[in-house]
Amino acid sequence: MIPFELAAVFNQLNMPATRVEGTRALAALAGAREVLLFGLDSEIGLYLPAPGLPQTLRDGNLWQGFLGECARDGSASARMPDPDLGDDTAAFGMTDGEGQAIVVFLTARPAPALDRPIRALLPLLGAKLALERSALAAEGRATAARASYQHAVQLTAALEASRRQLQEANDAAQRELEQLRRAR
Amino acid sequence: MALTRVVVSHSTARADAGAALAQDLLAKLDGARPDALIVFASPQHSYTALLEAIERGCNPRLMVGCSSAGEFSGGGSGDGTVSAMAIQGEDMRFNAALGRGLRAGQAAALDQLMPVFTGADHPAFPHRCALVLADALAGHTDELVDAMTLRTGGNYQLFGGGAADDARFQQTHVFFGTEVHEDAVVVLEMLSKRPLGLGVRHGWQPAGEALRVTEAEGNRVLSMNAIPAADVFAAHARRTGQRFERAEPLPFFLHNVLGIDTGAGYKLRVPLAINEDGSVSFAAAVPAGATVRLMSTAAHSAADAARQATMAALDGLRGARHAGSLLFDCAATRLRLGRGFDGELEAVAAALDSNNFAGCNTYGQIARAEGQFSGFHNCTAIVCAIPE
Secondary structure, eight states: OOOHHHHHHHHHHHSGGGHHHHHHHHHHHHTOSEEEEEEEETTTTEEEEOTTSOSOOTTHHHHHHHHHHHHHHSEEEEEEEOTTTOSEEEEEEEEOTTSSEEEEEESSOOOHHHHHHHHHHHHHHHHHHHHHHHHHHHHHHHHHHHHHHHHHHHHHHHHHHHHHHHHHHHHHHHHHHHHHHHHO | OOSEEEEEEEEOOSSSHHHHHHHHHHHHTTTOOOSEEEEEEOTTSOHHHHHHHHHHHHOOSEEEEEEOSSEEETTEEESSOEEEEEEEESSEEEEEEEEEOGGGOHHHHHHHHGGGOOGGGOTTSOEEEEEEEEOGGGOOHHHHHHHHHHHTTTOSEEEEEEOOOTTOOSOOOEEETTEEESSEEEEEEEEESSOOEEEEEOOOEEOSOOEEEEEEETTEEEEETTEEHHHHHHHHHHHHTOOOOTTSOHHHHTTEEEEEEOSSSEEEEOEEEEOTTSOEEESSOOOTTOEEEEEEOOHHHHHHHHHHHHHHHHHTTTTOOEEEEEEEEEHHHHHHHGGGHHHHHHHHHHHHTSOOEEEEEESSEEEEOTTOOOOEESSOEEEEEEEO
16 A cells, blocks of 8 residues: 555656655655655666756765666665765665666665555656656757757758859859850 | 969067068068968967067068967977968958957857958859957857858858967957957958868767766766766776876866767867866866767877878869968867877878978867868867968
């Protein structure tokens, strides 16, 4: 049975705009000081902070190592540098079944009664994060494509102006040639 | 007899550099007045005094140039020096203009420059080229080259670079006649009866895994893969056995730049400094969300790139004899190679089979030619070959 409060927290976690509040609420429910949430970037094969959350982690190299362990083993525990304070903190991370998301609890891991429902809800969140990541990538590509399209339209207009200029120059040259022929 | 004469000179003198250069150029032109004179000078010189001395000495019809971070000609190279190229002849026409207020955006500066593009009025000179020298520290050079390409209908081969200041990154200047300007761009229109050749190459290769730029603001990258940008460089240094000092990262940065994956190659970005928050500032913008890789090169790669750029420029002459060339390369390349940069100049001279070239090291290089619609580059050798 999934507690109502947890379902409400995952609703917040589902939206980038309310994700910060969601991580705070999940930390409060689990008795942890902080919760971090990561989604898989399939192009580079690494877990990155979910959109809406801080995108830079202090000692990020160590964190990537830890996230790799979580992905490999399904869950992992370690002393990790706190992303805000820098001091070593107990961290517990768990991934969804598909390996799309990792949620990390700092200072305390969730009680067994909460652990199972979190694992049950995590795949949905993981799927949402994968969609967001794809959407971000698509948006980036679309932005680039829009810029390329606009650039192409502008270039076409500029080249058309050049073509007209060349055509006029050619017409003028033809007229001069014709006049020369007639003069002979 | 050649219809276009190109002569170059390089001076290591401090006090009389302008007079010495003018005298040398004038002698090489048999006393003829240069139609156009291009000057590159280290910030160790008093620009106005230098330019006035050159003008007094050889009275060029047009003179443009910029401050630089290393100056050279086929006859020599150095730091704290001056190099120059003079062009004279009936088969080329020149026109120059200045655009001010670049810092506020490219549009107003470009409006001031547009009258310089007179190619359509001179059908007897169908080959159109323009040397563009910009105050790189004012920014907007990328957009300026793009907009210039559009407003000239793609009819001009654009080349040049960002003015430099001996790698101090404080103040860069462009020269218009004897005037010295910051926050400005200068253009020399070069119309020719025969084609000019333009070659563009860089010798950098990906040297690491793909990285995601997770946080960036303009030219400052805060993190890649959620890792503070400086830590990414430090980890790369450990992995590749290179020395990396956070307090003095420039030696490492000169050998390790960032390549933005464009899907059709890499756009290079030179890292300049590590900030207190662990972010890294670059010479040009790096967008958040971009896929990037750390790139590396070797001295022979830079020389090879310059040689290939030279060969491409010579190809562009379409059989005409080579009169002289302008060469631009990155300030970072010179700093990285040190005395080894002479090897690059030797490669250019060998490819040209001539020492008749001049140029300088710039902050960013400009090249918009056939097949090169991305106009502003870093760490790239650019050669413009001028026909006789």
